[in-house]
Amino acid sequence: MTAWYCLGEMQERFEKIKDPVKKAEVLRFMYSGEVSEFAKHAPLVIAVIGTLMEGSVDVPYDLSAAIENMLLEAHSLGLGACWVHGPVASTRDAKKFKEILKIPTGMGEYKVIAYVAIGWPAEERKHPRPKKPLEEMVYWEEFGKKERPEYE
Amino acid sequence: MNKIEYCNDIMVRLEELLFHELSGCAAWKVELVGIDFIQAKEIKGSTPEEVIQNCIKEITASGLVKEMTYSIDGRDIKLELTMKDCVHLPKEVKLKQDGVKPYICPITNMILDQLIEKLNFETTYMAEVNINENTGECRVKSAIYKDEDNIGLVCDWSKE
Numbered sequence: 001m002t003a004w005y006c007l008g009e010m011q012e013r014f015e016k017i018k019d020p021v022k023k024a025e026v027l028r029f030m031y032s033g034e035v036s037e038f039a040k041h042a043p044l045v046i047a048v049i050g051t052l053m054e055g056s057v058d059v060p061y062d063l064s065a066a067i068e069n070m071l072l073e074a075h076s077l078g079l080g081a082c083w084v085h086g087p088v089a090s091t092r093d094a095k096k097f098k099e100i101l102k103i104p105t106g107m108g109e110y111k112v113i114a115y116v117a118i119g120w121p122a123e124e125r126k127h128p129r130p131k132k133p134l135e136e137m138v139y140w141e142e143f144g145k146k147e148r149p150e151y152e
Numbered sequence: 153m154n155k156i157e158y159c160n161d162i163m164v165r166l167e168e169l170l171f172h173e174l175s176g177c178a179a180w181k182v183e184l185v186g187i188d189f190i191q192a193k194e195i196k197g198s199t200p201e202e203v204i205q206n207c208i209k210e211i212t213a214s215g216l217v218k219e220m221t222y223s224i225d226g227r228d229i230k231l232e233l234t235m236k237d238c239v240h241l242p243k244e245v246k247l248k249q250d251g252v253k254p255y256i257c258p259i260t261n262m263i264l265d266q267l268i269e270k271l272n273f274e275t276t277y278m279a280e281v282n283i284n285e286n287t288g289e290c291r292v293k294s295a296i297y298k299d300e301d302n303i304g305l306v307c308d309w310s311k312e
Contacts, residue, residue, distance in 0.1 A: 089177060089180045089181075090180045090181070090183060090275075090277070091180075091181050091182070091183055091184055092183060092184075092268075092275070093275075
Protein backbone atom coordinates (compact mmCIF):
# COMPACT_ATOMS: atom_id res chain seq x y z
CA MET A 1 0.00 0.00 0.00
CA THR A 2 1.41 3.39 -0.91
CA ALA A 3 0.16 6.92 -0.72
CA TRP A 4 1.07 9.15 -3.60
CA TYR A 5 3.78 11.57 -2.63
CA CYS A 6 3.44 14.50 -4.95
CA LEU A 7 6.31 16.89 -4.87
CA GLY A 8 9.32 14.61 -4.55
CA GLU A 9 8.31 12.44 -7.48
CA MET A 10 7.31 15.43 -9.60
CA GLN A 11 10.66 17.07 -9.02
CA GLU A 12 12.45 13.91 -10.07
CA ARG A 13 10.39 13.63 -13.22
CA PHE A 14 10.81 17.32 -14.01
CA GLU A 15 14.57 17.08 -13.79
CA LYS A 16 14.54 14.37 -16.45
CA ILE A 17 13.02 16.73 -19.03
CA LYS A 18 15.88 17.98 -21.19
CA ASP A 19 14.07 19.94 -23.91
CA PRO A 20 14.11 23.60 -22.71
CA VAL A 21 10.85 24.45 -24.51
CA LYS A 22 9.03 21.54 -22.93
CA LYS A 23 10.60 22.34 -19.59
CA ALA A 24 9.34 25.94 -19.79
CA GLU A 25 5.84 24.69 -20.71
CA VAL A 26 5.78 22.34 -17.74
CA LEU A 27 7.01 25.07 -15.40
CA ARG A 28 4.35 27.49 -16.64
CA PHE A 29 1.71 24.83 -16.17
CA MET A 30 2.88 24.03 -12.65
CA TYR A 31 2.99 27.63 -11.53
CA SER A 32 0.04 29.10 -13.41
CA GLY A 33 -2.68 27.45 -11.37
CA GLU A 34 -3.71 25.35 -14.39
CA VAL A 35 -2.49 22.27 -12.56
CA SER A 36 -5.59 22.46 -10.38
CA GLU A 37 -7.98 23.78 -13.01
CA PHE A 38 -9.47 20.39 -13.79
CA ALA A 39 -11.49 20.79 -10.60
CA LYS A 40 -13.49 23.55 -12.32
CA HIS A 41 -14.94 20.93 -14.65
CA ALA A 42 -15.67 18.31 -12.01
CA PRO A 43 -19.37 17.64 -11.37
CA LEU A 44 -18.70 17.50 -7.64
CA VAL A 45 -16.18 19.29 -5.49
CA ILE A 46 -16.11 18.59 -1.77
CA ALA A 47 -14.46 21.14 0.52
CA VAL A 48 -12.96 19.21 3.41
CA ILE A 49 -13.02 21.23 6.62
CA GLY A 50 -12.80 20.34 10.28
CA THR A 51 -13.71 22.19 13.43
CA LEU A 52 -10.93 23.32 15.72
CA MET A 53 -13.34 24.22 18.51
CA GLU A 54 -14.99 21.09 19.85
CA GLY A 55 -12.27 19.29 21.73
CA SER A 56 -10.56 18.53 18.49
CA VAL A 57 -7.22 16.76 18.40
CA ASP A 58 -5.18 15.84 15.33
CA VAL A 59 -7.62 17.51 12.94
CA PRO A 60 -5.30 17.40 9.89
CA TYR A 61 -4.82 13.65 10.30
CA ASP A 62 -8.54 13.01 10.77
CA LEU A 63 -9.35 15.03 7.68
CA SER A 64 -6.62 13.33 5.66
CA ALA A 65 -7.97 9.90 6.60
CA ALA A 66 -11.47 11.04 5.62
CA ILE A 67 -10.17 12.19 2.23
CA GLU A 68 -8.44 8.89 1.62
CA ASN A 69 -11.73 7.12 2.37
CA MET A 70 -13.51 9.36 -0.13
CA LEU A 71 -10.93 8.54 -2.81
CA LEU A 72 -11.22 4.81 -2.18
CA GLU A 73 -15.01 4.93 -2.23
CA ALA A 74 -15.06 6.97 -5.44
CA HIS A 75 -12.65 4.54 -7.08
CA SER A 76 -14.75 1.58 -5.97
CA LEU A 77 -17.75 3.17 -7.70
CA GLY A 78 -15.85 3.60 -10.95
CA LEU A 79 -15.41 7.32 -10.45
CA GLY A 80 -12.26 9.40 -10.52
CA ALA A 81 -11.30 11.59 -7.60
CA CYS A 82 -8.42 13.86 -6.80
CA TRP A 83 -7.18 15.36 -3.55
CA VAL A 84 -6.42 19.02 -4.31
CA HIS A 85 -4.31 20.76 -1.72
CA GLY A 86 -2.32 23.45 -3.53
CA PRO A 87 -4.99 26.15 -3.82
CA VAL A 88 -5.60 26.14 -0.05
CA ALA A 89 -2.06 25.43 1.10
CA SER A 90 -0.99 28.96 1.93
CA THR A 91 -2.55 30.87 4.79
CA ARG A 92 -3.80 33.71 2.58
CA ASP A 93 -5.27 31.36 -0.02
CA ALA A 94 -6.98 29.28 2.65
CA LYS A 95 -8.60 32.46 4.00
CA LYS A 96 -9.78 33.46 0.52
CA PHE A 97 -11.22 29.97 0.03
CA LYS A 98 -13.09 30.18 3.35
CA GLU A 99 -14.48 33.60 2.46
CA ILE A 100 -15.88 32.28 -0.83
CA LEU A 101 -17.78 29.57 1.04
CA LYS A 102 -18.62 31.82 4.01
CA ILE A 103 -16.68 29.57 6.38
CA PRO A 104 -15.61 31.49 9.52
CA THR A 105 -12.03 32.61 8.96
CA GLY A 106 -10.71 32.76 12.54
CA MET A 107 -7.55 30.73 13.01
CA GLY A 108 -9.15 28.93 15.96
CA GLU A 109 -12.41 28.04 14.19
CA TYR A 110 -12.19 25.76 11.17
CA LYS A 111 -9.35 24.23 9.21
CA VAL A 112 -9.70 23.76 5.49
CA ILE A 113 -7.24 21.13 4.47
CA ALA A 114 -8.07 20.47 0.85
CA TYR A 115 -10.86 19.86 -1.58
CA VAL A 116 -11.69 16.71 -3.42
CA ALA A 117 -12.80 16.84 -7.06
CA ILE A 118 -14.95 13.89 -8.11
CA GLY A 119 -16.08 12.96 -11.59
CA TRP A 120 -15.78 10.39 -14.29
CA PRO A 121 -12.19 9.54 -15.18
CA ALA A 122 -11.16 10.86 -18.60
CA GLU A 123 -8.78 8.01 -19.25
CA GLU A 124 -7.30 4.84 -17.89
CA ARG A 125 -3.95 5.22 -16.25
CA LYS A 126 -1.41 4.07 -18.84
CA HIS A 127 1.51 3.18 -16.69
CA PRO A 128 1.79 1.86 -13.21
CA ARG A 129 3.19 4.57 -11.01
CA PRO A 130 6.78 4.03 -9.94
CA LYS A 131 7.30 2.52 -6.54
CA LYS A 132 10.38 1.98 -4.52
CA PRO A 133 11.15 -1.66 -3.89
CA LEU A 134 9.73 -2.82 -0.59
CA GLU A 135 13.20 -3.82 0.59
CA GLU A 136 14.22 -0.16 0.51
CA MET A 137 11.39 0.94 2.75
CA VAL A 138 10.89 -1.86 5.25
CA TYR A 139 13.16 -2.28 8.23
CA TRP A 140 13.00 -5.11 10.73
CA GLU A 141 13.05 -4.55 14.47
CA GLU A 142 15.17 -1.42 14.27
CA PHE A 143 15.63 1.47 11.90
CA GLY A 144 18.00 0.64 9.06
CA LYS A 145 18.00 -3.13 9.59
CA LYS A 146 17.03 -4.69 6.27
CA GLU A 147 17.61 -8.34 7.03
CA ARG A 148 14.47 -10.15 8.03
CA PRO A 149 15.14 -12.00 11.27
CA GLU A 150 14.48 -15.68 11.44
CA TYR A 151 12.00 -16.67 14.09
CA GLU A 152 11.72 -20.13 15.54
CA MET B 153 17.67 39.69 29.96
CA ASN B 154 18.22 39.91 26.21
CA LYS B 155 14.66 40.07 24.90
CA ILE B 156 15.60 39.47 21.27
CA GLU B 157 17.57 36.36 22.18
CA TYR B 158 14.64 35.13 24.26
CA CYS B 159 12.22 35.78 21.37
CA ASN B 160 14.50 34.09 18.81
CA ASP B 161 14.87 31.01 21.01
CA ILE B 162 11.09 30.69 21.21
CA MET B 163 10.79 31.08 17.45
CA VAL B 164 13.40 28.38 16.84
CA ARG B 165 11.43 25.90 18.92
CA LEU B 166 8.17 26.79 17.18
CA GLU B 167 9.71 26.61 13.72
CA GLU B 168 11.25 23.24 14.43
CA LEU B 169 7.95 21.91 15.71
CA LEU B 170 6.01 23.24 12.74
CA PHE B 171 8.54 21.85 10.29
CA HIS B 172 8.42 18.51 12.02
CA GLU B 173 4.62 18.47 11.71
CA LEU B 174 4.27 19.77 8.17
CA SER B 175 7.67 19.23 6.49
CA GLY B 176 8.09 21.46 3.45
CA CYS B 177 4.50 22.65 3.63
CA ALA B 178 5.34 24.57 6.83
CA ALA B 179 6.80 27.35 4.67
CA TRP B 180 3.41 27.88 3.02
CA LYS B 181 1.69 28.51 6.33
CA VAL B 182 3.82 31.28 7.78
CA GLU B 183 3.46 34.18 5.39
CA LEU B 184 1.74 36.34 8.03
CA VAL B 185 4.51 36.00 10.62
CA GLY B 186 5.99 39.45 11.20
CA ILE B 187 3.48 41.56 9.28
CA ASP B 188 1.96 43.31 12.32
CA PHE B 189 5.00 45.54 12.68
CA ILE B 190 4.84 46.88 9.14
CA GLN B 191 1.05 47.12 9.04
CA ALA B 192 1.24 49.54 11.97
CA LYS B 193 3.57 51.84 10.02
CA GLU B 194 1.11 52.97 7.35
CA ILE B 195 3.51 52.46 4.46
CA LYS B 196 2.77 54.51 1.36
CA GLY B 197 3.73 54.06 -2.29
CA SER B 198 2.26 53.58 -5.73
CA THR B 199 4.97 51.38 -7.24
CA PRO B 200 6.74 48.26 -5.93
CA GLU B 201 9.95 50.27 -5.66
CA GLU B 202 8.32 53.00 -3.55
CA VAL B 203 6.60 50.53 -1.27
CA ILE B 204 9.73 48.44 -0.77
CA GLN B 205 11.93 51.46 -0.15
CA ASN B 206 9.49 52.84 2.42
CA CYS B 207 9.34 49.45 4.15
CA ILE B 208 13.14 49.32 4.25
CA LYS B 209 13.26 52.80 5.80
CA GLU B 210 10.99 51.68 8.65
CA ILE B 211 12.75 48.36 9.13
CA THR B 212 16.24 49.85 9.31
CA ALA B 213 15.12 52.87 11.37
CA SER B 214 13.68 50.53 13.98
CA GLY B 215 16.92 48.58 14.17
CA LEU B 216 15.44 45.28 13.04
CA VAL B 217 18.00 45.14 10.24
CA LYS B 218 21.16 47.25 10.05
CA GLU B 219 21.58 47.41 6.27
CA MET B 220 19.15 46.30 3.61
CA THR B 221 19.02 46.42 -0.20
CA TYR B 222 16.68 44.97 -2.81
CA SER B 223 16.45 44.22 -6.51
CA ILE B 224 13.60 43.23 -8.78
CA ASP B 225 14.64 41.14 -11.78
CA GLY B 226 13.63 38.07 -13.74
CA ARG B 227 10.70 39.51 -15.72
CA ASP B 228 9.69 41.49 -12.65
CA ILE B 229 8.74 38.39 -10.71
CA LYS B 230 11.91 37.89 -8.69
CA LEU B 231 12.49 40.02 -5.61
CA GLU B 232 15.85 39.61 -3.95
CA LEU B 233 16.47 41.12 -0.54
CA THR B 234 19.88 41.41 1.05
CA MET B 235 20.02 42.03 4.79
CA LYS B 236 22.94 42.56 7.09
CA ASP B 237 22.77 42.09 10.84
CA CYS B 238 19.11 41.22 11.13
CA VAL B 239 17.87 40.70 14.70
CA HIS B 240 16.56 37.30 13.61
CA LEU B 241 19.87 36.06 12.18
CA PRO B 242 20.72 34.08 15.36
CA LYS B 243 17.40 32.25 14.92
CA GLU B 244 18.32 31.22 11.38
CA VAL B 245 21.80 30.16 12.46
CA LYS B 246 20.39 27.99 15.25
CA LEU B 247 17.86 26.38 12.89
CA LYS B 248 20.57 25.64 10.36
CA GLN B 249 22.72 24.06 13.08
CA ASP B 250 19.76 21.92 14.09
CA GLY B 251 19.32 20.70 10.52
CA VAL B 252 16.22 22.69 9.60
CA LYS B 253 16.51 24.92 6.57
CA PRO B 254 15.33 28.41 7.61
CA TYR B 255 11.89 29.10 6.19
CA ILE B 256 10.42 32.04 8.10
CA CYS B 257 11.81 35.48 7.41
CA PRO B 258 9.59 38.01 9.21
CA ILE B 259 11.32 40.88 7.39
CA THR B 260 10.58 39.44 3.94
CA ASN B 261 7.02 38.71 5.02
CA MET B 262 6.59 42.39 5.87
CA ILE B 263 7.57 43.50 2.39
CA LEU B 264 5.55 40.85 0.58
CA ASP B 265 2.56 41.77 2.74
CA GLN B 266 2.79 45.41 1.75
CA LEU B 267 2.98 44.55 -1.97
CA ILE B 268 -0.28 42.68 -1.53
CA GLU B 269 -1.96 45.15 0.80
CA LYS B 270 -0.90 48.41 -0.84
CA LEU B 271 -0.56 47.44 -4.50
CA ASN B 272 -2.99 44.54 -4.67
CA PHE B 273 -0.41 42.06 -5.88
CA GLU B 274 -2.13 38.80 -6.75
CA THR B 275 0.22 36.56 -4.80
CA THR B 276 3.77 36.25 -3.53
CA TYR B 277 5.90 33.63 -1.89
CA MET B 278 9.30 33.42 -0.30
CA ALA B 279 11.33 30.85 -2.18
CA GLU B 280 14.80 30.73 -0.72
CA VAL B 281 16.65 31.96 2.36
CA ASN B 282 20.42 31.89 2.30
CA ILE B 283 22.27 32.94 5.42
CA ASN B 284 25.94 33.55 5.95
CA GLU B 285 26.66 33.43 9.65
CA ASN B 286 30.23 34.56 9.06
CA THR B 287 29.35 37.82 7.34
CA GLY B 288 26.01 38.31 9.11
CA GLU B 289 24.28 38.56 5.74
CA CYS B 290 21.03 37.04 4.50
CA ARG B 291 19.88 36.82 0.89
CA VAL B 292 16.23 36.04 0.37
CA LYS B 293 14.63 35.31 -2.98
CA SER B 294 10.89 35.71 -3.39
CA ALA B 295 8.44 35.43 -6.24
CA ILE B 296 6.09 38.37 -6.65
CA TYR B 297 3.13 38.25 -9.00
CA LYS B 298 1.45 41.55 -9.77
CA ASP B 299 -1.65 40.10 -11.42
CA GLU B 300 -3.11 36.96 -12.89
CA ASP B 301 -1.26 37.49 -16.16
CA ASN B 302 2.04 37.24 -14.29
CA ILE B 303 1.20 33.96 -12.64
CA GLY B 304 2.79 31.23 -14.65
CA LEU B 305 5.69 33.40 -15.79
CA VAL B 306 8.92 31.68 -15.01
CA CYS B 307 12.51 32.76 -15.11
CA ASP B 308 15.86 31.16 -14.46
CA TRP B 309 16.75 32.74 -11.16
CA SER B 310 20.40 31.93 -11.50
CA LYS B 311 20.64 34.01 -14.68
CA GLU B 312 17.88 36.62 -14.74
